[in-house]
């Protein structure tokens with residue numbers, strides 16, 4: 001199928017809000033990293049991020065992207081990662097990426113509320129902290145899979161700018177996966193995982209409609 005007509009868009013002519021619309025409307029669906037962190041004072045924090053992706057298996061790594069707030073300051077998640085980094089540049093900062101099943105959509109979205117620093121989203125959303133194995137921040141007991149991570153890079157794309165982007169690269173130092181969703185050969189059952197995806201705005205999708213397509217020319221039938 002060929003598409004007729006096209007908008008040609010120079011991002012430099014757009015407002016940041018419109019650039020955001022292009023990204024979140026066209027790059028869909030996005031997985032959701034439900035990220036738990038702990039401040040130096042010991043307060044736990046939990047927030048969802050859909051600019052998120054697994055990026056490497058050697059070393060086992062993932063990225064997520066907490067943008068700056070409107071005043072250019074860091075969101076609590078990034079502030080905690082930077083604060084718990086021994087070098088101060090984020091490297092070694094600890095966090096846990098919890099995978100969000102469909103059933104946890106409402107508490108996950110609740111945790112996007114900007115709570116006062118030090119107030120826990122776990123308590124507000126009725127979620128349970130479970131101890132992590134290798135890092136200090138707790139994981140979410142209700143999530144079927146969790147990746148404990150240490151940051152290897154924090155790349156600040158526009159330091160101090162409103163909405164400025166940041167990329168956190170995390171090395172996975174431990175993985176939890178419930179027996180309910182994964183077998184002994186590390187095959188996850190997508191139906192049991194029932195992961196949630198994010199579209200634009202307030203819209204989400206499930207992973208309930210699936211298909212197999214072979215690689216290479218065999219895909220053409």
Ligand SMILES: Cc1cc2nc3c(=O)[nH]c(=O)nc-3n(C[C@H](O)[C@H](O)[C@H](O)COP(=O)(O)O)c2cc1C
Nearest residue numbers: 047048049050051065066067075076077112113114
């Ligand atoms: C499903 C979902 C995905 C989100 N993805 C992102 C994201 O990728 N980057 C970001 O900066 N904020 C994202 N947000 C907004 C943050 O969750 C929100 O700003 C939150 O308050 C940040 O929490 P913190 O200040 O405790 O770190 C998302 C919100 C929702 C509901």
